[in-house]
Amino acid sequence: TQLLEQSPQFLSIQEGENLTVYCNSSSVFSSLQWYRQEPGEGPVLLVTVVTGGEVKKLKRLTFQFGDARKDSSLHITAAQPGDTGLYLCAGAFGNEKLTFGTGTRLTIIP
Amino acid sequence: KAGVTQTPRYLIKTRGQQVTLSCSPISGHRSVSWYQQTPGQGLQFLFEYFSETQRNKGNFPGRFSGRQFSNSRSEMNVSTLELGDSALYLCASSYRLAGGTDTQYFGPGTRLTVL
Numbered sequence: 001t002q003l004l005e006q007s008p009q010f011l012s013i014q015e016g017e018n019l020t021v022y023c024n025s026s027s028v029f030s031s032l033q034w035y036r037q038e039p040g041e042g043p044v045l046l047v048t049v050v051t052g053g054e055v056k057k058l059k060r061l062t063f064q065f066g067d068a069r070k071d072s073s074l075h076i077t078a079a080q081p082g083d084t085g086l087y088l089c090a091g092a093f094g095n096e097k098l099t100f101g102t103g104t105r106l107t108i109i110p
Numbered sequence: 111k112a113g114v115t116q117t118p119r120y121l122i123k124t125r126g127q128q129v130t131l132s133c134s135p136i137s138g139h140r141s142v143s144w145y146q147q148t149p150g151q152g153l154q155f156l157f158e159y160f161s162e163t164q165r166n167k168g169n170f171p172g173r174f175s176g177r178q179f180s181n182s183r184s185e186m187n188v189s190t191l192e193l194g195d196s197a198l199y200l201c202a203s204s205y206r207l208a209g210g211t212d213t214q215y216f217g218p219g220t221r222l223t224v225l
Binding site: 028034035040041042043045048088097098099100101102103 | 114143152153154157158166168185200202213214215216217218219
């Protein structure tokens, strides 16, 4: 069973600070996705990365896929209260089934 | 385009009962996946249906079953409910199989409470 470990599990920071959350696996992903989930809602896709070393930017969010395609990071610059939520990574391991990570619950304090 | 809809949004059942949850995917999407989300286990994959055929199945007991209709709408059924089945059940749809690079769109979920 492939496992995706996310760290940290919880993160609470002040508005305006920067932060990075991580997603790691011992297996190689064929593709990896990042989602954000807000209370009472389903996860919403933020980005999909497929190439080792790939970097994608979405406004203040920067996503990086590891060269070996076993890990990924999400960096948020100048965090805002609207960034609060549960961040989930999800990897596909070639069998067409998505496996979700354990999640990072982020709270931005105004 | 209308998003993924799930009904009902909230459900309370007692142990031993059975429950059926419904999911209507985005128009044109042929894949529907079901997930169980709990605070302790996170988001776990139940099964995926594509063009009425189950394509993948997670590690859940046989009490959990599903089906997909010709219009891509899907239902999942849980029989002989246990307290541990209390969870948020999420449905997601995509045009192609979920493990590819297609965007998977989630519904708001059905919150099931088993007493």
